[in-house]
Amino acid sequence: MTTSDGWTRAVRDSLAPGRLLPLGTAADGVWLAERAARQAWGRTVAGVRDAVPGRLRIGAAGPAGEAGPFPVPPGGLPPGPLRIEAEFAAVAGGRSLPETAEEVRALLLAAARELGLAVAEADLRVTDLLAEAPAPEPAPPPPDRTPPATDDPVARAVLRVSGVAAVTDALGPPVHRTPGAVRVECAVTADRPVVETARAARAAAAAAAPEGAAVTVVVTEVRRGLSGGSGSGRP
Numbered sequence: 490m491t492t493s494d495g496w497t498r499a500v501r502d503s504l505a506p507g508r509l510l511p512l513g514t515a516a517d518g519v520w521l522a523e524r525a526a527r528q529a530w531g532r533t534v535a536g537v538r539d540a541v542p543g544r545l546r547i548g549a550a551g552p553a554g555e556a557g558p559f560p561v562p563p564g565g566l567p568p569g570p571l572r573i574e575a576e577f578a579a580v581a582g583g584r585s586l587p588e589t590a591e592e593v594r595a596l597l598l599a600a601a602r603e604l605g606l607a608v609a610e611a612d613l614r615v616t617d618l619l620a621e622a623p624a625p626e627p628a629p630p631p632p633d634r635t636p637p638a639t640d641d642p643v644a645r646a647v648l649r650v651s652g653v654a655a656v657t658d659a660l661g662p663p664v665h666r667t668p669g670a671v672r673v674e675c676a677v678t679a680d681r682p683v684v685e686t687a688r689a690a691r692a693a694a695a696a697a698a699p700e701g702a703a704v705t706v707v708v709t710e711v712r713r714g715l716s717g718g719s720g721s722g723r724p
Contacts, residue, residue: 507522507523507524507527507547508522508523508547508548508564508565508566509521509522509523509562509564509565509566509707510522510523510526510547510565510566510571510606511565511566511567511568511569511571511606511607512604512605512606512683512684512687512708513605513684513687513688514568514607515557515558515559515567515568516557516558517684517687517688517691518557518558518559518691518703518704518705518706519684519687519688519690519691519705519706519707519708520562520565520705520706520707520708521604521605521606521683521687521707521708522659522660522707522708522709522710523546523547524709524710525683525708525709525710525711526547526601526604526606527545527547528711529600529603529604529679529711530542530545530573530575530596530597530600530601531545533596533597533599533600534575534577534593534596534597537589537592537593537596538583538584538589539579539580539583539584539589539622540577540578540579540580540589540592540593541577541578541579541580541619541622541623542575542576542577542593543575543576543577543578543616544575544576545573545574545575545576546573546574546575547571547572547573547574547606547608548566548571548572548574549566549567549569549570549571549572550569550570550571550572550608550609550610551569551570558703559703559704559705560670560672560703560705562660562672562705562707563660564660565707568607569607570607570608570609570610571601571606571607571608571609571610572608572609572610572611572612573597573601573608573610573611573612574612574614575593575597575611575612575613575614576613576614576615576616577589577590577593577613577614577615577616578615578616578617578618578619579615579617579618579619580618580619580620580621580622581618581619581620582620586615590613590615593613594611594613597611598611603682603683604683604684604711605682605683605684605685605687636655636656636657637656637657637658637662637663639656639662639663639664641663641664642697643664643671643673643694643697643698643704644656644663644664644673645697646693646694646696646697647673647675647690647693647694647706649693650686650689650690650693651681651686651689652677652678652680652681652685652686652689653675653676653677653678653686653690654675654676654677654678654710654712655675655676656673656674656675656676657674657675657676657709657710658674659674659709659710660674660707660709661674662674663675669701669702669703670702670703670704670705671694671698671699671702671703671704671705672704672705672706672707673690673691673694673704673705673706673707674706674707674709675690675706675707675708675709676708676709676710676711676712677690677708677710677711677712678711678712678713679711679712679713683708683711686708687706687708690706691704691705691706694706
């Protein structure tokens with residue numbers, strides 16, 4: 490695989506929502522889109538000397554465990570430890586491969602903790618040796634940030650939470666209702682721990698949802714340079 494192929498695949502992956510990854514613990518009832526995790530980790534690893542980040546995939550670290558008290562959203566992994574599989578190209582003549590790989594691994598694990606993901610393993614694969622670092626590739630186009638219109642009281646409650654930037658519809662309607670369950674989809678800001686915002690959003694949604702409903706929250710995007718909870722992204 491050539492470097493350009495790797496970058497093309499990395500860009501394509503960055504545009505797909507991917508799996509829904511459990512945030513926090515089984516008692517939290519919140520998930521994060523794999524795309525948001527990939528983007529956060531890509532920004533982190535891009536600063537590693539002699540490494541060019543490529544494809545990154547996150548899955549369960551072992552057999553599926555108990556689903557917990559909340560329904561797992563479609564395309565989501567049940568709560569439990571996660572495993573990162575990451576690819577990168579290395580610049581020949583720079584640092585040793587083990588040294589570069591160890592820095593990449595450490596940064597991936599640190600970023601996972603900051604997001605609130607329980608990553609237990611990080612497996613790395615060097616896909617190419619480069620004579621020199623390639624010129625920076627153009628960033629993928631930002632997602633459509635036109636907030637979906639909704640008058641749903643659950644959505645309005647979530648939008649009042651500090652750190653919530655907008656409700657979103659990347660996976661379906663912003664508020665998805667089924668008998669006995671409510672799922673809310675939103676974007677959050679990067680200036681507050683993602684898992685804390687997601688927990689607060691779920692608590693607000695649960696307070697506004699019908700009594701007894703199992704309420705879950707899916708974070709589809711982590712936005713930088715914004716402050717939520719003050720009207721940003723309101724319908």
